[in-house]
Amino acid sequence: MEKKTDFFCEKVIPTGRYTEDSKITDRIFYHIYPLGFCGAPGQNDFSSPAGNGLRSIADYIPRLLELGINAIYLGPLFESGTHGYDTLDYYWVDRRLGDNDALRFLVQRFHQAGIMVVLDAVLNHTGRHFFAFRDIQAMGSASAYRDWFANIDFSRRSPVGDYFSYEGWNGCYDLVKLNGHNREVRDHLFGAVEFWIKEFDIDGLRLDAADLLLPDFMDELSSRCKKLKSDFWLMGEMVAGDYCRLTGGGSSGIAPGKRLDSVTNYELYKSLWSSFNDRNFFEISWTLNRQYGPDGLYRDIPLYTFADNHDVNRIASIIKNKAHLFPLYGLLFTLPGIPSIYYGSEYGITGEHAADSDAALRPAWDSQGMQKAREDGGLGADMEQAIAGFIGLRKNSVALREGSFRELFKDHEQYAFMREAGEERALVGVNAGAETKAIRISGAALGGGSLKWRDLLSGEEFSVRDGWLEFPVHASWMRVLRSTHPYLS
Structure with a gap:
C-alpha cells in the first residue's frame, strides 16, 4: 500500500x-x-x-x-x-x-x-459492592437504603441469588440501577x-x-x-x-x-x-x-x-x-x-x-x-x-x-461537501475507489467567489474553468480545498 x-x-x-x-x-x-x-x-x-x-x-x-x-x-x-x-x-x-x-x-x-x-x-x-447495596443485602427491608435502587422487590429473589430482586442495567445484575x-x-x-x-x-x-x-x-x-x-x-x-x-x-x-x-x-x-x-x-x-x-x-x-x-x-x-x-x-x-x-x-x-x-x-x-x-x-x-x-x-x-455544512457531490465511491464560516470556505472531496477519480462541481454550486482553490494537503491549485471546478482525487484518499488561505502565503 x-x-x-x-x-x-x-x-x-x-x-x-x-x-x-x-x-x-x-x-x-x-x-x-x-x-x-x-x-x-x-x-x-x-x-x-x-x-x-x-x-x-x-x-x-x-x-x-x-x-x-x-x-x-x-x-x-x-x-x-x-x-x-x-x-x-x-x-x-x-x-x-x-x-x-x-x-x-x-x-x-x-x-x-x-x-x-x-x-x-x-x-x-x-x-454490587457499593455500600448502600451491601446494606440492603445485610438488612433487607429494614435497610435505610432500600429506596436507593430501582424496583427493589422483597417478595422475589434476584437471578444471582439475593433474597430480593432489583433492576440491573440492560439485564446485567452486576450493575445495579440507581433510583x-x-x-x-x-x-x-x-x-x-x-x-x-x-x-x-x-x-x-x-x-x-x-x-x-x-x-x-x-x-x-x-x-x-x-x-x-x-x-x-x-x-x-x-x-x-x-x-x-x-x-x-x-x-x-x-x-x-x-x-x-x-x-x-x-x-x-x-x-x-x-x-x-x-x-x-x-x-x-x-x-x-x-x-x-x-x-x-x-x-x-x-x-x-x-x-x-x-x-x-x-x-x-x-x-x-x-x-x-x-x-x-x-x-x-x-x-x-x-x-x-x-x-x-x-x-x-x-x-x-x-x-x-x-x-x-x-x-x-x-x-x-x-x-x-x-x-x-x-x-x-x-x-x-x-x-x-x-x-x-x-x-x-x-x-x-465551526462552519456550516453543505453537500456538493455524491456518488457511490466519491463524495464532496463544503464547510463555510464567514469568508472562509473549505471544500472536501473523498474517493473510496481503487483508482484516481475526478470530482466535478459547477461554479453555481460553489456559490461564486474565488476561481482558484488550493489543496491544503498537497499544495496543488485548481481553477474554475468554463463554469466548472474539476479536480482528481487519488484512490482511497481525499482533498481539502480552500478558496482563502491567509496562513499559506
Whole structure:
C-alpha cells in the first residue's frame, strides 16, 4: 500500500496550541480507558496498595501534544470491582490505578500542557459492592437504603441469588440501577461530582448511559456543575434516539445546551465505516444532511464524533480495506463535530469483542504492537503522521471547526461537501475507489467567489474553468480545498 502521507506537501500544515478560553469545537479529544491502558488487573482485590498507572499517563503527554491533542477523555477511574463501570466508591480513585493524589497530579500535568480533562461519570448504576447495596443485602427491608435502587422487590429473589430482586442495567445484575428520583441518591452522586470538580479541577464529564438518566436529574446536575465552573462541559452517551432529548433543541422544548452540551454521535460513527465498506456514500450523505444540512436536526449542537471507542470493535478490525482508514480519519477531522481518537487507533491496531470479554478493545499501552508499529515506520507510523496532519489542518481552519455544512457531490465511491464560516470556505472531496477519480462541481454550486482553490494537503491549485471546478482525487484518499488561505502565503 502506498504511503498516503506522500500526498502531503512539506510543512503545509502549521501547528497550534489552545488556551483555556478555547471553544469546545476547537478541541481534539484523545480517549484513554485507564484500566486497560495502564495494564491494571481485571479484578480488584480491595487490599493491594495503590498502583502507579495514573501517574505514568503523564509521561505520554508530550506525544499527545505532538499529535495535536488538546482534550483528554479518561474512562472510569473510581474504585470498582472489575471494568470500572461497577462503582463501589465515588470518592476514591481505583487502587489499581493509584490514589486521589495521583489523579490530582495528572490533571495538573494535563492543564499545564493546555489539555482539557473530561472524566467518565457512571451515575445510572453501581456495582454490587457499593455500600448502600451491601446494606440492603445485610438488612433487607429494614435497610435505610432500600429506596436507593430501582424496583427493589422483597417478595422475589434476584437471578444471582439475593433474597430480593432489583433492576440491573440492560439485564446485567452486576450493575445495579440507581433510583434517580431519590433525593439522597442525587445528593450522594452530585456531591461526588462536586468533589471531583473542587478537588481535581476537572473540566467536564461524559455521562455513561445518559439516555437512561431522568431529564430533571441531568438538568440539576448541569446546574450544579456550572455553578462551580461556568464552562463545565457535559456529554451524554446515547447509542440511538433523538440526541436533542439530552441536549435540548429540536422538538425537545428546551434550549440547545440547556441540559447537556453534547452527545456521542453513534449515527455518524456507523455511517463512516459502512459507507467505505459498502462503497456507498449515499449512506453518509443521508446521515449528514439529516444532522447538519439546511434543515439538520443538530446544526446547533456540537456532537462528539469518533471512529471507535472502548465499547465497539476497533475501526481497523471493521474496515475491509485498510487504505480506507486514511480518508475515514480525514472525514472525521473535516466534518462538523468534536473529533476524538481512541488510544492506539492512530496506529491502526485491531481489536474485537470476545464472547465474554472486551479486553481486546482495551489493551495495555505496551501491548498489541502499538510502540512497534510507530517505531517500524509501517502503517502505524504513516497513519499517525496523516492524522497529525488532519488535526493540524482542522486546528487552523475556522470553517472546518465551526462552519456550516453543505453537500456538493455524491456518488457511490466519491463524495464532496463544503464547510463555510464567514469568508472562509473549505471544500472536501473523498474517493473510496481503487483508482484516481475526478470530482466535478459547477461554479453555481460553489456559490461564486474565488476561481482558484488550493489543496491544503498537497499544495496543488485548481481553477474554475468554463463554469466548472474539476479536480482528481487519488484512490482511497481525499482533498481539502480552500478558496482563502491567509496562513499559506
